[in-house]
Amino acid sequence: MWRDLLPVGRAATGGYRRYAWTGADAECRAWFREQAEQRGLLYEEDRNGNQWAWTSPGADAIVIGSHLDSVPDGGAYDGPLGVVSSFAALDLLRERGVHPARPLGIVNFGDEEGARFNVACVGSRLSAGVLTPDQARALVDADGIALGDAMERAGFDPAGIGADPERLARIGAFVELHVEQGRDLVHRDRAVGVASAIWPHGRWRFDFRGEANHAGTTRLVDRRDPMLTYANTVLAARKKAQLAGALATFGKVDAQPGAANAIAAEVRGWLDSRAADERTLDEVVADIIRAATERGDRDGVCVQITRESYTPIVEFAGPLRDRLAKQLGGAPILPTGAGHDAGILSAHVPTAMLFVRNPTGVSHSPAERAELVDCLAGVDALADVVTDLIGDSTSEDLG
The missing domain is CATH 3.40.630.10 (Zn peptidases)
Known part of the structure; x- marks a missing residue:
């Protein structure tokens, strides 16, 4: 077989x-x-x-x-x-x-x-x-x-x-x-x-919406780069999970329009998070969402989160x-x-x-x-x- x-x-x-x-x-x-x-x-x-x-x-x-x-x-x-x-x-x-x-x-x-x-x-x-x-x-x-x-x-x-x-x-x-x-x-x-x-575990979709622009002509201070917000969120997820004894993983990401010489207009990433109990899981995910939205405010990036699945x-x-x-x-x-x-x-x-x-x-x-x-x-x-x-x-x- x-x-x-x-x-x-x-x-x-x-x-x-x-x-x-x-x-x-x-x-x-x-x-x-x-x-x-x-x-x-x-x-x-x-x-x-x-x-x-x-x-x-x-x-x-x-x-x-x-x-x-x-x-x-x-x-x-x-x-x-x-x-x-x-x-x-x-x-x-x-x-x-x-x-x-x-x-x-x-x-x-x-x-x-x-x-x-x-x-x-x-x-x-x-x-x-x-x-x-x-x-x-x-x-x-x-x-x-x-x-x-x-x-x-x-x-x-x-x-x-x-x-x-x-x-x-x-x-x-x-x-x-x-x-x-x-x-x-x-x-x-x-x-x-x-x-x-x-x-308990779940899957959350993070949508980071910024502004598409030219990678070679747009000054760093003028950018609304969703990839920057996404990257900071990935690092925050690791830190928050580690402090709580939980798990948090961004294992899938999609950037649009996806050109190597362009600032992305939108980045979409999927968070998988798990913990030994539901309270810890909820707290870790809330901390990650807070970190994403706060960084998004500083970067001029809109952050939207959708919970796609959750299992207690x-x-x-x-x-x-x-x-x-x-x-x-x-x-x-x-x-x-x-x-x-x-x-x-x-x-x-x-x-x-x-x-x-x-x-x-x-x-x-x-x-x-x-x-x-x-x-x-x-x-x-x-x-x-x-x-x-x-x-x-x-x-x-x-x-």
């Missing part, structure tokens, strides 16, 4: 560009459907483009899976490891002769990374009702293509997108396996860990989390600053996450990886967890 999926969407950089509703995304979706049909699973695609594969119809199902899309030039493991491991875990269960009394589902959530339309976890947010259909259809990519139009071009009808409470009601528990995006498990010398919480802190269900850790022989429990579909679903169903050791600690980069022996340990762990959960007739004790 891994060898079949590995070439899809791979760029010359060695990283991956599997963006939502593109050709690479279609290949990933075809791969998922093929894996489901090869195993005799009931395949379906929901109204929001998420893919599901079920052992049998019914309620109180145990669902495992992740996503297949990527950030620009991302690594091979972020998302796909969870999907591949889910199919492998099902194969292992069948080899062991496990016959689940409850339905088992495998899912590929669409547009988890938000690389194309700048909102993460679009598929799960729509299903959970966190993102409204109108908000989703208003999203546009860098080429000005609306999300709805992109879905139509890919052969999907965007008219039906929206909350999907009936499908979520079928889920008794959701467990997402993911490569660790850090080195905690390396330091602990453990192959697999269990998530305790996801830090996620504390994974204690009973389910602790049960997984115990089932896995006292696996370490650790928090993460990375967002996941599991975090979106946690408000609706009992949810947990497993992490597989990443020797580099690097993620969202071609350097992201996991050793085969640890990947196999992750499959074993996922199969053990499913075996334990699948025998329950109700999920009341998991929430």
Whole structure:
């Protein structure tokens, strides 16, 4: 499975560009459907483009899976490891002769990374009702293509997108396996860990509007240069986050008109910020906004901020989390600053996450990886967890 999926969407950089509703995304979706049909699973695609594969119809199902899309030039493991491991875990269960009394589902959530339309976890947010259909259809990519139009071009009808409470009601528990995006498990010398919480995080768009002019004839004192305000904001974000023990990153920037010999008329930058608690996150972002607007006043630059997405802190269900850790022989429990579909679903169903050791600690980069022996340990762990959960007739004790 891994060898079949590995070439899809791979760029010359060695990283991956599997963006939502593109050709690479279609290949990933075809791969998922093929894996489901090869195993005799009931395949379906929901109204929001998420893919599901079920052992049998019914309620109180145990669902495992992740996503297949990527950030620009991302690594091979972020998302796909969870999907591949889910199919492998099902194969292992069948080899062991496990016959689940409850339905088992495998899912590929669409547009988890938000690389194309700048909102993460679009598929799960729509299903959970966190993102409204109108908000989703208003999203546009860098080429000005609306999300709805992109879905139509890919052969999907965007008219039906929206909350999907009936499908979520079928889920008794959701467990997402993911490569660790850090080195905690390396330091602990453990192959697999269990998530305790996801830090609150959000994405803000900063629009800096100045005045376009000639780079060679305009005196510095006469300039209204939005790039200057933007640069100061980037430095301020680093300082404010460092003082608060939080994280703040400007990882994407667009300057218009984009000429090397011209002062920009407008600079647009995207801030990603995360913290251990919501109060700290709110304070850090407020400080960054204040620094941007104050500098903008001095530079003669108009600053406008739009919050594009926000996810509050996620504390994974204690009973389910602790049960997984115990089932896995006292696996370490650790928090993460990375967002996941599991975090979106946690408000609706009992949810947990497993992490597989990443020797580099690097993620969202071609350097992201996991050793085969640890990947196999992750499959074993996922199969053990499913075996334990699948025998329950109700999920009341998991929430």
